[in-house]
Amino acid sequence: RDRHQMLYLLSVLIIVLISQEALSTDYCNKDLCLPEITHIACRNYGDFDExxxxxxxxxxxxxxxxxxxxxxxxxxxxxxxxxxxxxxxxxxxxxxxxxxxxxxxxxxxxxxx
Incomplete structure (x- = not known):
């Protein structure tokens, strides 16, 4: 039982770490696009354009x-x-x-x- 709990907790931890990595993408990073282009997700918080x-x-x-x-x-x-x-x-x-x-x-x- 302890082993199953440990595996479960380890699985949850891995999922959390992977999720944090995915959520932590800096779309405003200048290396993602050409200098004159801003990434579409940079400072975009889900609001629609006018x-x-x-x-x-x-x-x-x-x-x-x-x-x-x-x-x-x-x-x-x-x-x-x-x-x-x-x-x-x-x-x-x-x-x-x-x-x-x-x-x-x-x-x-x-x-x-």
Missing amino acids: SCGSEAIIMKFPMHMRAHLLAVLNDFRNTVAKGQYPHLRPASRMATLRWHEELAGLAKFAQAL
């Missing part, structure tokens, strides 16, 4: 929709990688797309073009 209008909302993107989106994109990726897309040669080391929570969070800050 150009979004007063009706702007952040839509939920449930797990099943993420899975469907990734399946569609990876099917297209496979077509391209096999050389079955017009005017493109086959790719030998084209990575499979995966969901990335931090990038998804940063996408919330992006403005529509």
Whole structure:
């Protein structure tokens, strides 16, 4: 029982440490972007830009929709990688797309073009 408690506490500690590392990203760090560009998340506290209008909302993107989106994109990726897309040669080391929570969070800050 003591061993299980120790493993549980160690697991919790590791999760906390990893979470702190992920949350501690300094998006205002000058090394992240070119000198004339400010990172989209620098000093962004989740407020919408004026150009979004007063009706702007952040839509939920449930797990099943993420899975469907990734399946569609990876099917297209496979077509391209096999050389079955017009005017493109086959790719030998084209990575499979995966969901990335931090990038998804940063996408919330992006403005529509």
